[in-house]
Amino acid sequence: MDLSNFLLMRHEISLVALFVLLLGYDLFASDNAKKHFQLVACLLFAVHTLVGFCPAATGEVFGGMYVTNNMHLLVKNILNIGVLLVFLQTNAWLQTPNTVVKRGEFFMLTIFTLFGMYLMISSGHFLLFYIGLETASIPLATLAAFDKYRHNSAEAGAKYVLMAAFSSGVMLFGISLLYGATGALYFSDIAPKIVSNPMTILGMVFFLAGMFFKISLVPFHLWTADVYEGAPTPVTAYLSVVSKGAAVFVLSILAFHVFTNLAVEWKLIFQWIIVITITAGNLFAVRQNNIKRFLAFSSISQAGYIVLGVLAGSAFGMATIVYYILAYLFSNIAAFGVIASIEAKTGKLNISDYNGLYQTNPKLSLTLVLALFSLGGIPIFVGFFSKFFIFFAAAEAGYYVIVFIALLNTIISLYYYLLPIKAMLINKNDSPIEAFKTDGYNRISLTLCVIGIVLVGLISPIFHYIEKLSAGM
Amino acid sequence: MNFLSLFVLIPLLMMLALLPCKSMKQIRGVMVAGASALLAGAVALLIAFMWERNAGNTAEMLFTASELWFAPMNIHYAVGVDGISVAMLLLSSVIVFTGVFASWTMQPLTKEFFLWYLLLSTGVFGFFISVDLFTMFMFYEVALIPMYLLIGIWGSGKKEYSAMKLTLMLMGGSAFLLIGILGIYFNSGPAGEQTMNILEIAKHYIPVSAQLWLFPITFLGFGVLGALFPFHTWSPDGHASAPTAVSMLHAGVLMKLGGYGCFRVAIFLMPEAAHELGWIFVILTTISVLYGAFGAIVQTDLKYINAYSSVSHCGLVLFAILFLTQTSMTGAVMQMLSHGLMTALFFALIGMIYGRTHTRDIREMGGLMKVMPFLAVCYVIAGLASLGLPGLSGFVSEMSIFFGAFQKGASLFRRALTVAACASIVVTAVYILRVVGKILYGGVQNNEHLTLKDATWYEKISLTTLIVCIAAIGIAPLWLSDLIRESFLAFKRGVLFL
Numbered sequence: 025m026d027l028s029n030f031l032l033m034r035h036e037i038s039l040v041a042l043f044v045l046l047l048g049y050d051l052f053a054s055d056n057a058k059k060h061f062q063l064v065a066c067l068l069f070a071v072h073t074l075v076g077f078c079p080a081a082t083g084e085v086f087g088g089m090y091v092t093n094n095m096h097l098l099v100k101n102i103l104n105i106g107v108l109l110v111f112l113q114t115n116a117w118l119q120t121p122n123t124v125v126k127r128g129e130f131f132m133l134t135i136f137t138l139f140g141m142y143l144m145i146s147s148g149h150f151l152l153f154y155i156g157l158e159t160a161s162i163p164l165a166t167l168a169a170f171d172k173y174r175h176n177s178a179e180a181g182a183k184y185v186l187m188a189a190f191s192s193g194v195m196l197f198g199i200s201l202l203y204g205a206t207g208a209l210y211f212s213d214i215a216p217k218i219v220s221n222p223m224t225i226l227g228m229v230f231f232l233a234g235m236f237f238k239i240s241l242v243p244f245h246l247w248t249a250d251v252y253e254g255a256p257t258p259v260t261a262y263l264s265v266v267s268k269g270a271a272v273f274v275l276s277i278l279a280f281h282v283f284t285n286l287a288v289e290w291k292l293i294f295q296w297i298i299v300i301t302i303t304a305g306n307l308f309a310v311r312q313n314n315i316k317r318f319l320a321f322s323s324i325s326q327a328g329y330i331v332l333g334v335l336a337g338s339a340f341g342m343a344t345i346v347y348y349i350l351a352y353l354f355s356n357i358a359a360f361g362v363i364a365s366i367e368a369k370t371g372k373l374n375i376s377d378y379n380g381l382y383q384t385n386p387k388l389s390l391t392l393v394l395a396l397f398s399l400g401g402i403p404i405f406v407g408f409f410s411k412f413f414i415f416f417a418a419a420e421a422g423y424y425v426i427v428f429i430a431l432l433n434t435i436i437s438l439y440y441y442l443l444p445i446k447a448m449l450i451n452k453n454d455s456p457i458e459a460f461k462t463d464g465y466n467r468i469s470l471t472l473c474v475i476g477i478v479l480v481g482l483i484s485p486i487f488h489y490i491e492k493l494s495a496g497m
Numbered sequence: 498m499n500f501l502s503l504f505v506l507i508p509l510l511m512m513l514a515l516l517p518c519k520s521m522k523q524i525r526g527v528m529v530a531g532a533s534a535l536l537a538g539a540v541a542l543l544i545a546f547m548w549e550r551n552a553g554n555t556a557e558m559l560f561t562a563s564e565l566w567f568a569p570m571n572i573h574y575a576v577g578v579d580g581i582s583v584a585m586l587l588l589s590s591v592i593v594f595t596g597v598f599a600s601w602t603m604q605p606l607t608k609e610f611f612l613w614y615l616l617l618s619t620g621v622f623g624f625f626i627s628v629d630l631f632t633m634f635m636f637y638e639v640a641l642i643p644m645y646l647l648i649g650i651w652g653s654g655k656k657e658y659s660a661m662k663l664t665l666m667l668m669g670g671s672a673f674l675l676i677g678i679l680g681i682y683f684n685s686g687p688a689g690e691q692t693m694n695i696l697e698i699a700k701h702y703i704p705v706s707a708q709l710w711l712f713p714i715t716f717l718g719f720g721v722l723g724a725l726f727p728f729h730t731w732s733p734d735g736h737a738s739a740p741t742a743v744s745m746l747h748a749g750v751l752m753k754l755g756g757y758g759c760f761r762v763a764i765f766l767m768p769e770a771a772h773e774l775g776w777i778f779v780i781l782t783t784i785s786v787l788y789g790a791f792g793a794i795v796q797t798d799l800k801y802i803n804a805y806s807s808v809s810h811c812g813l814v815l816f817a818i819l820f821l822t823q824t825s826m827t828g829a830v831m832q833m834l835s836h837g838l839m840t841a842l843f844f845a846l847i848g849m850i851y852g853r854t855h856t857r858d859i860r861e862m863g864g865l866m867k868v869m870p871f872l873a874v875c876y877v878i879a880g881l882a883s884l885g886l887p888g889l890s891g892f893v894s895e896m897s898i899f900f901g902a903f904q905k906g907a908s909l910f911r912r913a914l915t916v917a918a919c920a921s922i923v924v925t926a927v928y929i930l931r932v933v934g935k936i937l938y939g940g941v942q943n944n945e946h947l948t949l950k951d952a953t954w955y956e957k958i959s960l961t962t963l964i965v966c967i968a969a970i971g972i973a974p975l976w977l978s979d980l981i982r983e984s985f986l987a988f989k990r991g992v993l994f995l
Binding site for chain 1: 566567568569570631635636638639642645646649650657661664665668669672675676679680682683
């Protein structure tokens, strides 16, 4: 191994460099110079995102502990886009007096969790995977509790850290059982050695339970609504999109490449989990009035749809998962961006507060309409394509019944996605949220999201590219 | 780029052109120009199509073009038309054109109204030109969602309830449909040669075992949109709550998506299963026909009367295509056209009458013939077309349907149901004449109605166009059956034409 091998970890190195730069800026710049923190952080991260798209070498480092290929790079790039969009939405929130003093910490903590997710994605060994997972989880709890003066933010942080610790414990137990059964921790070593016996199945079930906590699949979802509601809105956006996307991708890699021999068993588990998740998430979402809780339950059911791609168990299934993550990223971040800007302006978070929003803020409400249409799977928005592809992959594997149940659930989901739309466009309100201008950063973010929602689906080469990469996995 | 794509592009361009519009005048200008362009395009297409046919081109679909879109799933943006699609495109463009004039004074949020209206039209046109199952499904859904907003924002009565009910029920139909489409795709050939292109699939055989589960769900999926009993309940509420132009487009065209889809996907691709399992749906559609007709008798709201009448007439379309004879199929296509035109005429008239009297309750109206003779005469014409008077379109279509259904070779069971469905004609006469007698003749019920004005010039354009089309089909139906004759060549496959 020579030093040039380190360049395989270019994404990680660039991220750490970014972290150090921001840390230095936060520590040593004068208060006056720190006025531009938002701009500097966003610009630097944009550079990092763009650099990520340059072609990079692929291979292994540390004897196979760290693996990178084009698919990993693509997922990291997608996560980068998500994080950049979230960063752009934070300006209004970070300007508030309570948070402005520690805005540097927000960026650094977020970057650190992203670093953890990079490691998770690229891991070829359970140890590195676990380190990545913890690196991603613990700062997230801090982020959820960022508005600590609000009691439900503090509650969200506490809940998240407890749940994360618990799920990590369960997962570690699963890993140790697998180690006991196979004597290996490298993914490539474990895969051929796993045979279907009670011990490996138990190990896999514990491991998957830990993963399901991260992805918030029913019945491991109980933390989701409270954490999403309590955490600051940009953090919720980050949690629901980036963190979830990374975890689902890793889950699909592990299911396909580590638990290959237990496919019969995990497919059975996944079928039930998917059906329960989609249905329960949808039914709970119908009854929510707080829009963040509403999106929390919607994101639970969306996670169920993504996992449908894992169930497909094919390279094509993996392509649909990555594509779904991309689609979900634009749609959900757009929704959270609108919510964040309204929250920062008025503090209102109930769906009924949105009544008559179209009269006063047509652009914001149209953005939210597009985002919700896309989440509901309405053409020509990207959510339609991603849902169709996921269903296609699952039907290819023969799961017609599951696809049908998922499709019936899209009707329920359409019902509740139409509720905020109805509030904004149809309901009358004597005192709607007054007209205001969103700050420039958020406008850039929302514009990018809208472009993504409208164009990513129609431009088929994007899907072709993902599909080509997944074929090599 | 095939010129059929213009039918999708023109509405989209119109939407772009609407965006900078400031005044009502500009909006009307864009809408009239665009809608006329669509109408002209449809007529040009009709002529070009007939020209090709007369020149001896007997291919199933003409003007086909195909662009690869999503390679891994073999999804193409594929377009092409046969006689039925040409007829449907013509119908759609007529309705869109007249709908613009019927919503001449649309308030409030005029621009938004027309934007959604155009999006709906885009979906409709796209659906009729598609020969790829994926794009067909996509356009179908594009047409559904604007309905929610059009009814929810600009509707009347219990509009939110109706809009939600309509959207969710039609989405339910599309859930069945998507499963059907995926099933068709994966059964359309050996792995690697599977396709979403309808013409390709029709050349292969879908195995009969697969057809037996795919046919019912695709027929059901499209049937929901065609108001198949017991999934018709969205239709009366939806029609009654929608604003005039949307009711017209909805009853006139959108419900035809159901009939067209049932034919193009369910029957065209899976005739063996249609032969085998058709009887289930024949029963359901017979119930639709009779239930709709009897439902219309007891209603007192004008829009509900026509909505139930639509259930009955659209039921007849589905009924006819299930008989798989050339005569009944031709009748079905004619019925789609005929019902589309006359129901649009009805809803336009009801909207205009309601705009003047502010009531749709037939008990509160009377003697309108004296007050607004033009509208009243149009109403009588629409009514006569609906109950099947010779010389108007309804007669031709219903005759063909029942002739085709009763034809030699039909089983006793099917003949019995045909007789039952035939009875709906009598019931239709009852509810039509009841309304005509009640609101048009007799003494004026409400003295305030005496001061009402007759139709304005833009209303006259809308009504006259529709009446001319109805009469054209009624007086000279032969060109229509010529137009669609080759569409049934696909049925040469053997089992058919019982």
